[in-house]
Amino acid sequence: MTNEALLTVIQRRLREISEVQHALARERAWLVAQTTPLRMFSKLPSVVLAEAEAQGIALH
Incomplete structure (x- = not known):
């Protein structure tokens, strides 16, 4: 080479790698950004997961 x-x-x-x-x-x-609402229980985890999926973020 x-x-x-x-x-x-x-x-x-x-x-x-940069991408x-x-x-x-x-x-x-x-x-x-989702941590505070979850800690304050103002959002259900299922709602946060649905929002993540809608934005194309796959959580493992």
Whole structure:
């Protein structure tokens, strides 16, 4: 593999990692925003899960 090809592969992988990190940061921010209502029992966990699914966030 040439240096240029190797550099291209590394750059592509770094872009993929960056995209995943961005998605995780968004998910984390959303989860933090949900913490207070859950602690105060102003939202049911089932409601929070439904909202997460509606936003395309898959909780494991």
